[in-house]
Structure formats: structure tokens, C-alpha cells
Amino acid sequence: MVMRKKSPLLVEDNKFCPGCGHGIINRLLAEVLDEMGVADNTIGVAAVGCACLQIDTFGIDWIQAEHGRAPAVATGIKRCRPDKVVLSYQGDGDCLAIGMAETIHTAFRGENLTMLFVNNGVFGMTGGQMAPTTLPGQKTTTSVHGRDVTKTGNPANILELLATFETVKYLARGTVTDVAGINRTKGYIRKAVENQIEGRGYSFVEILSPCPTNWGLTPLKSIEHIKNNVAKVYPPGEVLNRTEEAK
Numbered sequence: 012m013v014m015r016k017k018s019p020l021l022v023e024d025n026k027f028c029p030g031c032g033h034g035i036i037n038r039l040l041a042e043v044l045d046e047m048g049v050a051d052n053t054i055g056v057a058a059v060g061c062a063c064l065q066i067d068t069f070g071i072d073w074i075q076a077e078h079g080r081a082p083a084v085a086t087g088i089k090r091c092r093p094d095k096v097v098l099s100y101q102g103d104g105d106c107l108a109i110g111m112a113e114t115i116h117t118a119f120r121g122e123n124l125t126m127l128f129v130n131n132g133v134f135g136m137t138g139g140q141m142a143p144t145t146l147p148g149q150k151t152t153t154s155v156h157g158r159d160v161t162k163t164g165n166p167a168n169i170l171e172l173l174a175t176f177e178t179v180k181y182l183a184r185g186t187v188t189d190v191a192g193i194n195r196t197k198g199y200i201r202k203a204v205e206n207q208i209e210g211r212g213y214s215f216v217e218i219l220s221p222c223p224t225n226w227g228l229t230p231l232k233s234i235e236h237i238k239n240n241v242a243k244v245y246p247p248g249e250v251l252n253r254t255e256e257a258k
């Protein structure tokens with residue numbers, strides 16, 4: 012087996028639970044920024060939750076935004092410093108619950124930004140509460156009998172919604188469940204960063220990610236759960252690419 016060397020941007024071991032998808036996604040983002048030679052010129056806007064645990068271990072400049080406010084903070088930074096690569100990194104509780112307004116309005120405005128959205132179906136750090144992305148029937152600490160869609164609605168599909176905005180230029184959904192999926196996800200992240208550098212406008216990449224700790228599953232069972240259940244509700248792939256017309 013050939014082991015790939017870790018990106019020099021990952022300056023310390025990460026703080027995520029074993030089997031957590033954030034660690035893989037961190038590595039992909041680090042590889043992309045490193046390979047593109049833009050790490051020194053990048054500002055990451057971290058959210059709250061486990062989605063912010065990389066601020067000490069991932070060697071780019073980070074700022075942490077209040078819960079849900081990452082797209083607004085990223086907008087301010089990018090407008091003041093258009094020469095910087097600015098990206099946000101959010102979980103689903105952050106991006107689609109408390110921060111839905113910021114997510115929508117940043118897309119409406121078509122900011123020239125790269126938004127990364129880690130969908131693990133729960134509020135991870137605070138104990139696995141139901142999120143807008145929780146699957147129908149999924150048990151969480153706030154839906155102990157399983158999510159009842161007659162009371163809480165269906166899982167939010169943000170890519171379907173954003174695809175209706177003409178200001179949005181690039182949308183993709185990746186997975187981290189196997190090597191092919193991980194490689195495709197890296198390609199989506201790279202495209203989303205390239206789009207910003209080329210001034211093509213708003214790019215948003217969702218990544219389906221395991222949270223074994225709150226799902227009560229082993230890391231391997233968590234991967235199977237994504238393949239067999241989560242990916243059926245949230246099909247992976249490139250959803251929208253208007254970057255040709257944006258050139």
C-alpha cells in the first residue's frame with residue numbers, strides 16, 4: 012500500500028473523533044490549497060461546532076464566525092480584500108438551521124466566494140440533535156422516536172434551492188465514503204476555489220460526512236449508512252456548473 016504524505020498545512024493531528032468525515036475533508040482542502048499554491052493567501056471562516064475544530068491544526072489564517080454567520084463574515088472579508096481566497100466551512104446545523112438566512116442571502120447576492128458545507132445530518136458538537144438534514148425516521152437526541160416529517164418537514168436540500176438562483180455559479184455534492192468519491196470531492200473543492208480565483212462567482216460544495224459518535228455506529232457502519240441511506244436522499248454529483256457563461 013502506498014501512503015500519501017500529509018499536507019504540510021496540517022500542522023498538528025486533528026481533534027475529530029475516529030471515523031469523523033471532517034478529518035478527510037480537512038485533508039482534501041489542505042491538499043487543494045497546497046497544490047494550487049494559494050494557502051498563504053487564503054482566509055478560512057470557521058463556523059461553530061466540530062466544523063471549527065481545525066482552526067489550531069490547519070495552517071491557514073482562520074477567523075471564527077458566530078453561529079450561522081460565516082457567509083456574512085466571509086462576504087465582509089472578501090469585499091474588503093478581493094485579492095484573498097476566502098472560504099467558509101460550516102456544518103448543517105450552522106449552515107441550514109441558525110444560518111439559513113446568511114446562506115440564502117449570500118447566494119442571492121452572488122458573492123465571489125467558496126462555501127463548504129459538511130452535512131452529517133445532526134448538530135454534532137452539542138450532542139447529536141436533529142438538524143434540517145436529519146433523515147426521515149432518523150433517531151437523534153431531539154427526535155428519540157425518529158424524525159417525524161409530518162411535524163418537522165422533509166430534509167432540506169439546499170442544492171436544489173440554490174440551483175434556482177441565477178447568481179449561483181457552481182454547486183456540487185461530494186462524499187467521503189470511498190476512494191473514488193473522495194477524489195471526486197477533491198475535484199469539486201478545487202473547482203470551487205478556482206472559480207473564486209477566476210472571479211466566476213458563488214460556488215457551494217456540500218459534502219456528506221459521517222458522525223459515528225452521534226449516530227451510534229462504528230466508522231465502517233457509518234460509511235455504509237451514507238451509501239445505503241443518506242446518498243439516496245442527497246444524491247452526490249455536480250448539480251450545477253454555470254462557470255462557462257461566467258467567464
Ligand SMILES: Cc1ncc(C[n+]2csc(CCOP(=O)(O)OP(=O)(O)O)c2C)c(N)n1
Pocket residue numbers: 058059060061062063078101102103104105106129131133134135136137142
Ligand atoms: C448562538 C449560538 N447558539 C448555540 C450554540 C451552541 N452550539 C455550538 S456547536 C453547535 C452545533 C453545531 O452543529 P453543526 O453546525 O451541525 O456542526 P457539527 O458540530 O455537526 O460539525 C451548537 C448548537 C452556539 N455556539 N452559539
Ligand code: SF4
Pocket residue numbers: 026027028030031032033061131135136221222223224225
Ligand atoms: S461529534 Fe461527530 S462531527 Fe464531531 S468530531 Fe465527533 S464524529 Fe465528528
